Amino acid sequence: MLRKLFRFCKKAIIYFFIFSVVSVLLFRFVPVPYTPLMFIRIYEQYNAGKKIILKHDWVSLEKISPNLQKAVIVSEDGHFMTHNGFDFDAIEKALENNEKANARIKGGSTISQQTAKNVFLWPGRSYVRKGLEAYFTVLIELCWSKERILEVYLNSIEMGDGIYGAEEAAQYWYKKSANQLTTYEAAGIAVILPNPRKYKATGQGPYITKRKALINKYIRSYGPLEFKPNTEKKNNK
Numbered sequence: 001m002l003r004k005l006f007r008f009c010k011k012a013i014i015y016f017f018i019f020s021v022v023s024v025l026l027f028r029f030v031p032v033p034y035t036p037l038m039f040i041r042i043y044e045q046y047n048a049g050k051k052i053i054l055k056h057d058w059v060s061l062e063k064i065s066p067n068l069q070k071a072v073i074v075s076e077d078g079h080f081m082t083h084n085g086f087d088f089d090a091i092e093k094a095l096e097n098n099e100k101a102n103a104r105i106k107g108g109s110t111i112s113q114q115t116a117k118n119v120f121l122w123p124g125r126s127y128v129r130k131g132l133e134a135y136f137t138v139l140i141e142l143c144w145s146k147e148r149i150l151e152v153y154l155n156s157i158e159m160g161d162g163i164y165g166a167e168e169a170a171q172y173w174y175k176k177s178a179n180q181l182t183t184y185e186a187a188g189i190a191v192i193l194p195n196p197r198k199y200k201a202t203g204q205g206p207y208i209t210k211r212k213a214l215i216n217k218y219i220r221s222y223g224p225l226e227f228k229p230n231t232e233k234k235n236n237k
C-alpha cells in the first residue's frame with residue numbers, strides 16, 4: 001500500500017509539474033479566456049439568486065492606457081519593474097501594519113503574485129494556496145516578460161461585480177475604451193482593486209476620494225514606462 005501511495009504521489013507531482021509548465025508557456029502567447037475566480041463568482045451569484053454577470057473582453061496592452069498601467073503599479077506594486085516576483089520589504093511592512101490595532105488590513109502581494117493567483121488558482125489564505133501561488137509566481141517570472149505579466153494582470157483582475165479586465169472596467173465605470181482613460185479615471189479604477197465589489201470607481205466617499213487623488217498624483221509623476229526583457233533584468237542583478 002505504501003509503495004502504491006508513493007507511486008501515485010510521484011506521478012501526481014510529475015503530472016502537475018508538466019501541466020503547470022505547459023499552461024504557463026501557453027498563456028505566454030494565448031489570451032487567458034477565463035479564470036477560476038470568474039467561475040466562483042458565477043456560482044456565488046447563482047447560489048444567491050442574483051443575475052449572473054460575467055463581462056470580460058481581452059485587449060492587448062497597447063490598447064490599455066499607460067495611465068491605467070501606471071495606476072496599478074503605483075497603487076499595487078511600486079517595485080514591479082525591478083523585483084523578481086516578490087517584494088519582501090512590502091510583505092514585511094504589511095505584516096507590521098496588520099499587527100496594529102484597528103489598522104486597515106493590507107496585503108504585500110506583488111502584481112506577479114496576484115497574476116499567478118488570478119490565472120491559475122483560487123482566492124484564499126491557506127498555506128497550500130500560498131505555496132502554489134509562490135510556485136506559479138516563480139514560473140511566470142521565468143517564462144513571461146514584465147510586459148506580459150502586466151497585460152495578463154490587467155485583463156484578468158476583478159474590477160467590479162462581474163467585471164473583469166481593463167476594457168470592461170473602462171466601459172462599465174466611464175463608458176469609454178481602456179485606451180482613453182485619463183489619469184484620474186485610471187486612479188478611480190486602481191483604487192477599488194483591493195475590494196472591487198465594495199468600492200466604486202466613481203464614488204465620492206472620503207477614503208476613495210483621498211486615495212484617488214494620491215494615485216492620480218503618483219501617475220503624473222511616474223514618467224514613461226520602460227519594459228525590459230527578463231534576461232536583461234537578471235543580468236543587471
